[in-house]
Amino acid sequence: MGKVVVCDHPLIQHKLTYIRDVETKTKDFRQLVDEVAMLMAYEITRDLPLQEVDIRTPVCPTKGKVIAGRMLGLVPILRAGLGMVDGVLRLHPTAKVGHIGLYRDPETLQPVEYYEKLPSDVHERELIVIDPMLATGGSAAAAISLLKKRKCTQIKLMCLIAAPEGIEAVHSEHPDVDIYVAAVDERLNEQGYIVPGLGDAGDRLFGTK
Ligand code: PRP
Ligand code: URA
Numbered sequence: 001m002g003k004v005v006v007c008d009h010p011l012i013q014h015k016l017t018y019i020r021d022v023e024t025k026t027k028d029f030r031q032l033v034d035e036v037a038m039l040m041a042y043e044i045t046r047d048l049p050l051q052e053v054d055i056r057t058p059v060c061p062t063k064g065k066v067i068a069g070r071m072l073g074l075v076p077i078l079r080a081g082l083g084m085v086d087g088v089l090r091l092h093p094t095a096k097v098g099h100i101g102l103y104r105d106p107e108t109l110q111p112v113e114y115y116e117k118l119p120s121d122v123h124e125r126e127l128i129v130i131d132p133m134l135a136t137g138g139s140a141a142a143a144i145s146l147l148k149k150r151k152c153t154q155i156k157l158m159c160l161i162a163a164p165e166g167i168e169a170v171h172s173e174h175p176d177v178d179i180y181v182a183a184v185d186e187r188l189n190e191q192g193y194i195v196p197g198l199g200d201a202g203d204r205l206f207g208t209k
Contacts, residue, residue, distance in 0.1 A: 002174070002177045002178045003178050003179070004167055004178075004179045004184070005043065005044075005178065005179070005180045005181070006181055006182070006183065006184060007039070007043045007044075007180060007182050008182070008183075009039060009043075011039055012036055012039050012040065013183075015032045015036050015039075016032075016036060016183060018032055019032045019036065019160070020196065020198045024204075026205070026206070026207040029205060030083060030205055033083045033084060033132065033160065033201075033205065034083065034084070034087040036084075036087070036182055037083070037085070037086075037087025037158075038087035038088065038091060039087075040084075040087075040088075041087060041088040041091045041092065041158075043180065044088075044128060044156060044158055044180045045072075045091070048067050048068070049068040050065040050066065050067060051065065051066060051069075052065055053065070053066050071096075071124060071125045072092050072094070072095040072125060072126055072128070073095060073097070073118075073119060073126065073127045073128070074088055074089070074095050074096070074127075075098045075099070075100055075122075075127055075129045075147065076097070076129075076130040077100050077130065077139055077140065077143050078099055078100065078101040078102065078115060079101075079202045079205070079206065080132045080133065080202040081129075081132065083132060083205040084132060084158065085130065088128065088158075096121075096125065097119075098116075098117060098118035098122055099117050099118075100113070100115065100116055100118075100143045100146060100147075101115025102114070104135075104136075104138065104139055104192070109135075109136050109192045110138055111142040111143075113142065116146065118147075118150060122150055122152055123150055123152050123153070125152070126156075127152055127154060127155045128155075128156050128158050129143050129156070129158065130158045131143070131157070131158075131159055132160040132161070132201040133159065133160065133161055133197070133198075133201045134157070134161070134163065134166035134167065134170065134179070134181070135163055135165070135192055135194050136163075136165060136166060136169060137163075137165065137166035137167070137168070137169030137170045140159070140166070140170050141173045141174060144157065144170070144173075144174050144177060148174075155174075155177050156178050156179075156180060157178070157179045157180065158180045159181045159182075160183070161181065161182065161183050161184075161185055161198060162179065162181045162183070162184050162185070162194075163184075163185055163186075163187060163188045163194045163195075163197075164186075164187065165187070165188050166188075166194075167179060185197055
């Protein structure tokens with residue numbers, strides 16, 4: 001079974017509190033989400049393989065370690081996933097970025113796909129699917145299924161906040177996928193929103209309502 005890693009570094013918890021706060025306006029919300037994504041990227045890429053290289057310091061020849069040639073791909077789920085892309089790219093500027101457009105039908109809560117554009121070598125890459133809110137888990141599970149249909153095998157899921165229901169749903173469909181979150185909240189409410197959560201991530205990121 002995939003693991004759930006809660007990235008609970010004090011800086012992440014501090015910033016997440018302001019992200020949740022209803023008083024936080026779009027500009028600060030966007031900046032904080034970006035910063036948390038960068039901090040989480042540090043944890044998510046902890047297992048990247050290294051290779052030894054020969055270098056020279058100004059003093060003498062020596063050996064160093066650099067990230068081995070494993071290729072990374074980021075797959076944000078539109079729209080809200082976009083808010084976490086730049087933060088990850090700051091640490092991994094060579095990653096390619098594919099996009100999957102899904103929205104959650106407000107009545108059925110089922111994901112509806114409307115866009116897909118992926119790198120041509122996506123199946124060769126180690127992928128991080130990015131979706132700030134793991135609520136019912138329907139959107140994330142559908143995005144992962146789509147990637148598996150494209151023959152992708154190495155997939156991690158990165159979220160800001162998850163409901164236990166969302167974790168359960170993703171892991172029952174995709175037990176091979178590790179989930180990285182900044183927090184696991186209490187539950188979903190009747191409208192399928194995470195409690196206490198942060199409200200609608202897309203609307204708060206882009207100032208729509
Ligand atoms: C939100 C959020 C996730 C999804 C999570 O997207 O960004 O993608 O809901 O819900 P789920 O786990 O129950 O599927 P939304 O449909 O609001 O679209 P948006 O990102 O374009 O605002
Ligand atoms: N999507 C959001 O943006 N927030 C939630 O709490 C649930 C789904």
